[in-house]
Amino acid sequence: MKKTKTQNKELIEENQKLAARVQSLEKKSKKYNIIIYGLQGIENETHKDVLSLINNKLKIACTEKDIRDAYRIGKKDKEAIRPLVVELLSYNLKSQILCNAKDS
Numbered sequence: 001m002k003k004t005k006t007q008n009k010e011l012i013e014e015n016q017k018l019a020a021r022v023q024s025l026e027k028k029s030k031k032y033n034i035i036i037y038g039l040q041g042i043e044n045e046t047h048k049d050v051l052s053l054i055n056n057k058l059k060i061a062c063t064e065k066d067i068r069d070a071y072r073i074g075k076k077d078k079e080a081i082r083p084l085v086v087e088l089l090s091y092n093l094k095s096q097i098l099c100n101a102k103d104s
Contacts (some may be wrong), residue, residue, distance in 0.1 A: 003038055032068070036084040046070040050086050058100040087102055 042051035044047070050070045054062040068087040088094050 032088045032094060034086050038081055039084050040081055060096050
């Protein structure tokens, strides 16, 4: 009986450590993300839409290599424009985008 309680306690501690580690990794991965609302465009061409927005409207030099991924989130609806998550490769680019977006 003691052995089972000890094992249970060890498993609970390990589970808590793993949960904290997962939370930390998720936080780090989101550090490079931005969410863009109201960007119209074709579902399959999100990279092109993002590049056009960053290069033309925000006046920031950005290439496809600077964008890790771009995808729409939320439920598909013919009338609604879904938000767009953009995963960038550098935090500096994210800061630049946010700063220029705030000014425009």
